[in-house]
Amino acid sequence: MNAATSFATAVAENRHDQEWLGGISTGHLAKPGEVDISHKVILYLEGISVSFDGFKALNNLNLAIDAGELRCIIGPNGAGKTTMMDVITGKTRPDEGRCFFGQTIDLTQLREAEIAHAGIGRKFQKPTIFENLSVFENLELALKTDKRARFSLFAWLSDDQRDKIVDTLKLIRLDHEADRPAGLLSHGQKQWLEIGMLLVQDPKLLLLDEPVAGMTDDETARTGELFKSLTGKHSLVVVEHDMAFIEQLGGKVTVLHEGSVLAEGDLATVQADERVIEVYLGR
Ligand SMILES: Nc1ncnc2c1ncn2[C@@H]1O[C@H](COP(=O)(O)OP(=O)(O)OP(=O)(O)O)[C@@H](O)[C@H]1O
Numbered sequence: 146m147n148a149a150t151s152f153a154t155a156v157a158e159n160r161h162d163q164e165w166l167g168g169i170s171t172g173h174l175a176k177p178g179e180v181d182i183s184h185k186v187i188l189y190l191e192g193i194s195v196s197f198d199g200f201k202a203l204n205n206l207n208l209a210i211d212a213g214e215l216r217c218i219i220g221p222n223g224a225g226k227t228t229m230m231d232v233i234t235g236k237t238r239p240d241e242g243r244c245f246f247g248q249t250i251d252l253t254q255l256r257e258a259e260i261a262h263a264g265i266g267r268k269f270q271k272p273t274i275f276e277n278l279s280v281f282e283n284l285e286l287a288l289k290t291d292k293r294a295r296f297s298l299f300a301w302l303s304d305d306q307r308d309k310i311v312d313t314l315k316l317i318r319l320d321h322e323a324d325r326p327a328g329l330l331s332h333g334q335k336q337w338l339e340i341g342m343l344l345v346q347d348p349k350l351l352l353l354d355e356p357v358a359g360m361t362d363d364e365t366a367r368t369g370e371l372f373k374s375l376t377g378k379h380s381l382v383v384v385e386h387d388m389a390f391i392e393q394l395g396g397k398v399t400v401l402h403e404g405s406v407l408a409e410g411d412l413a414t415v416q417a418d419e420r421v422i423e424v425y426l427g428r
């Protein structure tokens with residue numbers, strides 16, 4: 146496959162962007178930067194419940210994330226952590242409850258692509274990069290298929306766009322790998338590339354589901370540094386089982402259990418909580 150074909154294939158496969166490429170107007174959508182954080186809260190979930198065949202995966206879940214915050218979500222398998230991300234990103238509709246992005250954007254009324262467009266980026270556990278394209282081309286593709294921008298996929302990059310890719314390459318520590326096919330990167334580097342593909346689209350809120358699973362200790366520590374450097378400008382919600390990583394991140398921790406919040410506070414506080422020890426950490 147030549148570069149142009151693989152580029153076109155990559156575009157056709159890109160899961161979020163078919164509507165934009167089909168030319169559907171997105172003019173009615175909130176523009177980036179329009180998230181109302183006047184009350185400091187960027188994400189607000191109230192009384193969210195989701196049932197699958199009568200089983201409550203989420204059960205009256207309440208959560209508020211401040212703008213610029215780095216929040217960790219922990220909890221046993223099946224606690225509802227991924228389902229919570231599915232609700233925020235519009236993949237799953239709640240049976241009950243409210244889910245707001247800032248003060249005014251009701252996420253339960255938006256489609257998945259509209260939610261991404263509003264400024265919520267999600268990283269799934271398995272990297273969804275384009276292995277045949279170079280690291281640089283992956284970032285270029287992510288930038289050019291950002292639905293908020295209106296430039297052609299086949300247009301030259303502007304200086305600003307090129308600078309943004311170069312800055313992102315440095316941030317994700319792949320500036321020396323820019324021309325390598327992404328398929329040749331280590332597992333950890335692929336994860337960073339996918340994070341970079343989200344970052345070039347300037348998300349206000351990043352959702353990361355088990356981002357350090359399968360990484361080496363060194364890659365995990367570097368990922369922690371990266372996430373900490375993103376706070377303030379971005380808000381991050383990180384689901385993880387790796388306690389050393391959560392300790393490194395140092396943010397507030399929310400413990401989910403059976404679809405609800407069991408405990409919330411700094412890591413030391415939730416680790417000392419008898420109920421958390423009982424259901425998750427073990428004795
Ligand atoms: N589409 C679905 N259909 C039926 N049941 C589902 C569906 N998605 C999730 N569930 C169930 O909902 C519960 C919560 O699952 P979820 O994936 O949110 O847990 P989790 O906290 O992310 O767990 P893990 O730590 O293992 O990733 C589980 O019992 C799961 O089997």
Ligand SMILES: [Mg+2]
Nearest residue numbers: 226227228354
């Ligand atoms: Mg999960």
